Amino acid sequence: MTSGWRGNGTGNSGINMNSDGVSFTASGDGIGAVTDLAKPIQLEDAIIDMVVNVSPEFKASGTSLQIFAQIKGGDWAGEWNCWSGNELLTAGTDTAITCTISEGDKKFNQLDSDVQIGVQAKGTPTGTVTIKSGKVTLKQTASSSSSTGSVYSANVNSLRELADFTIGVAVSNNDSPTYNILTNASEKALVEKHFEQMTAGNIMKMSYLQNTQGNFTFANADAFVDYAKSKNMTVHGHALVWHAEYQVPAFMKSWSGSAADFITALETHITTVVDHFEAKGNLHSWDVVNEALTDGNPSTFRAVDSTFYIKSGNSAIYIEKAFLAARAAAPEATLYYNDYNIEQNGAKMTKLEEMLTDFKARNIPIDGVGFQMHVCQNYPSASSIAAAMKRVVDKGLKVKITELDVAINQPYCDSYPANKVSTFTQSIALAQKKRYCEIIKAYIDTVPAALRGGISVWGTTDANTWLNDLYRTEFNNEKISWPLLFDSNYNDKPALRGFADALQGVACTNL
Template sequence: MTGFDSGSSEKTSATDVSRLSRLAKFPVGVSVAYGNEAFSYTNSPAQQAVIKTHFSQLTAGNIMKMSYLHPAQDTYNFTQADDFLKFARDNGKTLHAHALIWHSDYQVPAFMKNYQGDKAAWLAMLKTHVQTITRHFSGKVASWDVVNEAINDGGGYRNSIFYQKTGTDYIEQAFINARAADKKADLYYNDYNIEADAAKLQTLTEMLDGFKARSVPISGVGFQMHIYMDYPSVSTISAAFKRAVDRNLKVKITELDIPINNPFSPPYQAGDIKRVLTPALALAQKKRYCEVVKAYMDTVPAKLRGGVTVWGVSDPSSWLISDLFKNAHADWPLLFDGAYQQKPALRGVADGLAGKACTNT
């Protein structure tokens, strides 16, 4: 599908980046909020300007998840998603759809939580769910996160309601059913911490090898990449990407953000909390973003680059403020500040895409 800029004519010598997506021959994306959600693009001309200028692909933060699209067993609601799709297409952007199956309690529709039936009935119900949605968007979206976060931290499979009712079969069947309804969209398995947790990555690897042996139609792996300034190492990230590359699967960075603070680090837990984004911290973040993108470019061959998406437009909109930091203090994980002004982090991504040296200057 078209909708992202090809070529690399963007100049990266100046401080400001004029059009980030022009530096890549693959989608450079961003997740956005919609409608009445906080930080919705629909209510912000400034945010829309950033989206239109710098990104070639969009992901809905919420409105294409399960409970939004399929709130009751015989009820599907595509109104918001169709309007979002129209905004993307009107502005020359492709759409990465997120997500067909996800365990999170607030996103599993009530009818599924209460569904009565044996394994075969569950798989049939999920087949209808997946195929009705993917058929509606067939030919309109570039890619799907088909299954999201089905693997446990520490390895093994998450004991979700889907796993309880079907074992691991729901994962494989979701890909088969999505492909039957949409012959062209890229189909991704998406997860967090697979770039850092060796046991989780091993479970993923075994799952992918099983898919290959059984000809399950998976296109690639989505690495969410909610990472930190100091963790994991670039070499660890590259090695994880290589697991997918070695299996001839696309690699897509789907939810990238890099907060300044790491609440799991000993300094943070001892009270060393960064409460101001100093110039030095902003430049260190620039270097980190650059190193991550450079690792992607160096490790993933061009034909397997599914794209790079940042999870949110402006710092105050980041989910990390409430979910990770519990609103205890600010942080600055993204590429634009609260006034939608460029941060050095944007330059870091641009430098990584352009193959320039990663520096904190």
């Protein structure tokens, strides 16, 4: 269910929304609460399930509740045959009520109009009714394979249109042919509808662009950037320098020359790449250096596992040299240092803050920090996330959420596997919705408008999340991370509604 509820019925005094749910004062026959489902949606044979709680006054009034659905527009055809008698309701106790859309004339087999669904009091009621949760389960088709058996509408026409800062997404190219943004029509439709910026998951990293020294290959990245430009999208460049073994070209890993010459080779790579894409005109920002800090306490610069640190003479000087080269090649681009786990506001954030202080003191050209934000359902807290971002804001630097996903299962937090979630239920989906909302709200509340670099999610659908491959062994080949805004069939998830709620200033709830 969406959280876009409103009062319904003549004389309705409106609704109240809080962590308990959506409440209305049942002051007369037909008074209730409704929410919209956007077209196209076919509700014939769908099942509406709600959990409600009525006050003692409502129970004592002897009145009943009615779930209903109406087509919005035309003659306002509706489903009015559902009834939950007073005898089914217990004051102060959550009660499940249901309705099946089964009109004989098949009036809900339509694609042209939005639909509103809701619940209303019938008779001469008094007291209050609280809707605790709701779910619409559509009639199953061969193409519907969500784990709950339902197809959900978040009632979000376009996520990017709700924000006054950039909303982006990471996509695949020839690195993942099944989900290639250039050839997969479903990927294109989803991305073009909701996002205004794209990040390439892999193809703009070093080994893809310069696998052997002096030989640059731009064809795949060019096609990706040109597609973005054709759709009036910007591109966030990811990433100029990253230590990961499989992303560092062999010629750099086997470098036998001097540290000074290695730095020169690194600067040549950055200058060549940034110069090339500057000509495109839609590369607005770069992850200049990615994940250069350790997760220890205290955190330090990566050393033993970083070719860049080792070949630079066992020094982190390559970081500032990378920023200097990127600024020289792109004077107007926004330059970020990007890392994971800094949102925990611990030792890694402290080391990063130390580096930022040093860079600002020496005029090293860094504009902002990218918070990857691969977070869990319950960790870290929204307050820790906000506190970490505040430390960057206090430096006068931009904050960009670069790789957001919210894993339902993750081997290193939320007490996995003891608390393993085996089925993506409605209640789990709604909890994830609230979590997304709280994260986006923390960003908006903490980061001033002038310092908001934007928010990007790391992937389009649960079918193509990187987490399923990363944790293949821990998950025993099950695809149980479910971290993104859309399910494996490109359908909305409640998480999308939670993201939109925060952008619109709507309270974060699990409804």
